[in-house]
Structures are given as structure tokens and as C-alpha cells.
Amino acid sequence: MRDATKLTGATLIKEESEFQLGDVYLAPNGEFYIELKKGSTTMNMRIQELQKELNSGSCRIKETPK
Numbered sequence: 001m002r003d004a005t006k007l008t009g010a011t012l013i014k015e016e017s018e019f020q021l022g023d024v025y026l027a028p029n030g031e032f033y034i035e036l037k038k039g040s041t042t043m044n045m046r047i048q049e050l051q052k053e054l055n056s057g058s059c060r061i062k063e064t065p066k
Contacts, residue, residue: 007021008021019037033047
């Protein structure tokens with residue numbers, strides 16, 4: 001995917017905190033989740049919720065130098 005951004009390992013800026021994006025999981029209920037890591041803390045977020053927040057501008061992917 002030439003124009004796509006690889007999210008694994010990218011930094012998500014949410015509520016002035018930075019999270020590393022980790023693995024993507026498919027739960028038994030059919031929902032996809034992405035792992036968010038900050039220090040020794042790990043949490044999972046539904047992909048649909050992350051998409052809504054990115055589209056609304058309430059969070060963003062940190063630009064990486066090319």
C-alpha cells in the first residue's frame with residue numbers, strides 16, 4: 001500500500017499523552033482492537049473508536065521524519 005501509513009510502532013498523541021501503537025487483535029466477539037502502550041502500561045482500544053477519534057481530530061498520529 002504505497003500511500004498508506006504503517007501504524008505498528010507509530011506514536012499516537014491522545015489527550016497530550018503519547019502512546020506506541022502495537023499489535024492488532026481480533027476478539028471472539030468479532031471486534032478488532034489495537035494495543036496502546038505507554039511505559040509499562042498496556043491497554044487495548046477498538047479500531048472503530050480509534051478511527052472516530054482520528055477523524056474528529058481528538059487524537060493524531062505523530063509525524064515521523066522521512
